[in-house]
Amino acid sequence: MALVDYASSDEEEQVEATSTTDVNTPQGLKRKREESSSDLPPLPSKFHDLYASTTRVSTRDDPSLHGGRKRVTPHVEGNWPTHLYIEWYPSTIEYSSLNELVSSLKDTPSPEATDLKVHSFLTSDLGAPLPLHISLSRPIGFSTEQKDDFVASLERTIKSSAVRPFDVSFTGLDWVPNFEKTRWFLVLRLLKPDSDGLNKLLHVSNSVVQENGQPPLYAKPTIVKSDKSPNQSRKRKAPLENATSFWKDLHDLSTVFHISIAWTLTSPSEELVELTKSVTHDNSDKIKQIQLSVEEVKAKVGNIVTSIPLPKSVTVGKSLFGV
Template identity: 45%
Template sequence: MALVQYSESESDAEQESPPREVNKTDRVAAGQTRQCPSLPPLPPAFHDLYASSIRVSVRDDPSLHGGRKRVIPHVEGNWPTHIYLEWYPSKDELEILCGIIAQTGHMLREEQSSIHSLLHSDLGAQLPLHISLSRPVVLRTEERQPFLDMFQTALQASDISPFDIQMEGLDWVSNSEKTRWFYVVRVNRPNQDTLNRLLRISNRSLDHFGQPSLYETPDPPESHTQRNYPDTPKDYTDCFHISIAWRLAEPSTEDRERIKSIDLEELSAFRIHFNSVKAKIGNHVSSIQLAS
C-alpha cells in the first residue's frame, strides 16, 4: 500500500497525519479502555528530522485523505509554516486517550460521519499531538530565515521558562473553513500565563511578515502594515486545545452532550511538560528551547 501525504501546503495544521477510522472493533462500552500499540520512546530530535513522510502526489485528492480538502494551494516558493508545542503522550496517557476516542465512537450515531484518530498512523506508529500557537500560514522563501531569527530572538528575550499544563475537558472545534471538526482536549491556564505569552510572541512575529493572527483580533488597525495590539492582552485560555481525533460532519447538540458523560479523572491527573517551542517551515522543524 502506498503511503500518501499532502503536498507542502495544507488546509490546516491538524492535517499532518493520515486518517485512522475508529470502526466497530475499536469501539468499546463506556468505562472500558482499548489496549494501544506502543513502541519504545525515541529522542525528541529524531521526530524533528522525520516530521514528514514521502510525498507521492502534488494534487489535492480528498479520496486519498479521508475526504479532507486542502484550502491553501501548493505554490512554488511558498512554505507552509506552523508554530506549536509538541506532545508525545506516555504509554499510560496514550491508553487513556485511546479509550476516550473509542467511547466517543461508540456514542456517535451510526448515520453520522466516522471519527478518525490522530494518535496513530495507518501502520500503527504513534503520532505527535500539539497545541497550536499559530494558524497554518505561508512564508516566502526569502522570509523563512528572517522570520525564524525574529521569533527565536523574541522567545529568548521573553525569559519564558519550561512549564506544565493539565487537561480538563472535551470539546469539538472546527477549522476556519468548517470543513472538518476536531475532537479536542481542553487545557488549563498554566502558571505565569505562559500559553498566552507564547501566543502573543508568535502572532507579533508572524504579523511582521503580513500573516494573520491566531485567536487575537487587533483593533483598530494602524495605517501601516503593523497592527495595533491592545494594551491589555486578552486571555485566550479557553481557545487552547489538543486535537486527538477528527470528523467531517459537524457534531450535533446531542453528540456534544454525550461526551460530557466520559470520565476524565485519570486524564486530568496527568501533567504535560513543555520545554521547547517548535517552528515548522516546510518540512524543516526547528526546536527552540525555553529558558532554563
C-alpha cells in the same frame, strides 16, 4: 525508512510476569526484556523532527488521499507552508487513556448524520503513536527569501521574552469546528498554567508573525507590513526595546487553547455531543492526571522543523521583556 510499532502476540500477553519468575525460563526472559524496554529513556525531540515530513503522493489537492479532508490554505508555488506549535508525545499510559476516550466515541449512533465517522489523531495506520500539538499560529507561508529571517526573529524573541518551561493540565473533552466548518475536532481543553505561559507564547508568536506580514492566531487578522528588506530585518536584534510596551496587549485567550485528538468531516450529532459530556464527566480524574511539560516551541517551515527551547533561567536585568 518508516518506524513500525509491532504489537505483542496473544500468547505473550497471557504470560504472567511475577517477581518470583525464574529469569532462565522463557517467561523470565520475556519479563527481563520488558523491564529493560521500560527503562529506556525517551527519544530526544530532535529525533522526531527528522521524521516530521510526510511523503507527497500528489501534486494537487486530492481529498481522497486524506480521508476526505480538503486543503484550507491553498498551496502557492514558491511559498513555504509554516506552522508554529508546541509538540507533545504522551507517555504510553497517557496514550492508552486517550485511546480509550476516543474509542468510546467512535461507534456512536448518529440518526442526523449517517456518514459520521470519527478518525483518531493518536496513532498512524500502522498503530504507531503520533505526536499531538498546541497551535501557536495559523497555517501561514513565507517566500524563500523570508523564511530564514522569520525563524531567526522568532528564536531571538522567544529567548528574550524569558518565558520559562511550564506544565499544562487538562480540563475535559469538547467538539470544535475549524474556521471554515469543513471539519470538526475532538479536543482536550487546557487549564491555564500558573505562569500564563501559553498566553505569553501566543503573544510572542503573533507579534513575530504579524511583523512578517502574516495574520495572527485567535485574533483579528491585523497585518503589519514591513518596509524593510530581508537584509535589513536580519540585522534587527530584537522586535522591541520596551518590555512594558510589548506585554501591554497581552490577552487572556486560555479558553481557546486545545489539543486535537480526533476529527470528523460531519458536524457531531446531539447524541455524540451528549456522550462526549458523559465520557468527560466519568473520566474527569483520569483527564486531570494527564500533564504536558512545555520546554520548547517548534517552527515547521516546509519539511524543516526548528526546535526553539525556552530559557530555563533568566539573569536579572538581562531579560528584554522582564517576565
